[in-house]
Amino acid sequence: MSVTTEDLMAFADGELSGAEADRVADAIAADPELAARLDSERRLRAVLRGALEPITREPVPESLTLMIAAAAAEETEQDMIDTPPASARKSASPGPPARILDFSAARAQRQAKARAAKEASQPLPRRWGTGAAIAASLVLGLMVGTQFTGTGAVSEKDGALVASGALARGLDTQLASSEPGALRILSSFRRQGGDYCRVYDGGTNSGIACKQNGDWVLERTLAGGKRETGEYRQAGSAASELMAAAQEMAAGEPLDAAQERAARVDGWRK
């Protein structure tokens, strides 16, 4: 029985087994022309895969991974509601890894939602580009010392203000667009020289902190709440001032979510 083109194709695709595979293999071994045809079959597969393989190495769009993460988070919430014994849940202390997973999933969900509502609420830009003009009219770097030192959030070290206590912990651990709380991280970036810096809003004060030799050195600070006049600063204006200042300090674009996570894992060491 001769070996047909279909046989050869099936053999090359690994579809044959047992006696059928042996028969074709024997025929190929005995016939250089068949062997050459099998070669072209295999070359074709290699050429096709070679041409398309680079696509699998392209970065996957964040919109896709976020969509999946959001779905995972939703379901997890659902599971929590569905799981009946609340008392059992309380006594079973959740270990740290589970917490981290939940946080990142929840964060992804928020990001996906935030994206959808983007235009409506005009959130802080993840990328630079807006508000640079505002920077010119700013006075940054006021509020040195007096208000924060001794409160536990800021201390002085070698003549520089460094974050301590809860502020330092928040700068170490929180991600931008993380859950609202006392501290909000507005953006993370690297400045010239490679130090990691973070724009934060701590309610009573906001600023830009850069990690140097293990400390969060406060490069810029702004009063967050009342100004001397007693008027409330317009919501978001401190933030946009800081973002503009950050843009000037930054070398390149702010960190994206993945870069930020990676930097956190490395303890913000440059």
Add this chain to the structure above:
Amino acid sequence: MSNNRFCEELTALLPRLRRFARGLTHDAADADDLCQQTVERALKSRQQWQDGTRLDAWVYRIMRNQWIDEVRARTRRSQTFALEEEGVNVGNAGDRDAENLVELGNVGRALTRLPDEQREAVMLVLVEGFSYKEAAEIIGVPQGTLTSRLGRGREALMRELGETA
């Protein structure tokens, strides 16, 4: 499989899904849209996925059907469009194809010339490495139909790519 496992596996599948989408659509922007729709659909209907079966085959099937729907809708649209503005549409499609050909080189060019049904068979078996049985199930045709499409597609590619293949 837990939902988290499902989501993890789906995420791990994304690079390959993007490749298959590019092969089906031969257009980067279309491929991105197709991936988006496919992932949405897969998440929405994840209860229908049978544990123990291959997740990749299931998702590929969703993607493939989604694309067929899109192509049909476009054909309807372009027919209407051609009646109104004959010629214009054709010229645009040509330009766009030309761009994408450059991107994938002569292999991409050869792939785009295949009829859709041969191209999907080639993509599934020769590129993605599915068995004939799995590929036939993804497309929803008997295995004999799959192998004959594959055979014709393969021959055309060999002719076209000549010495390089």
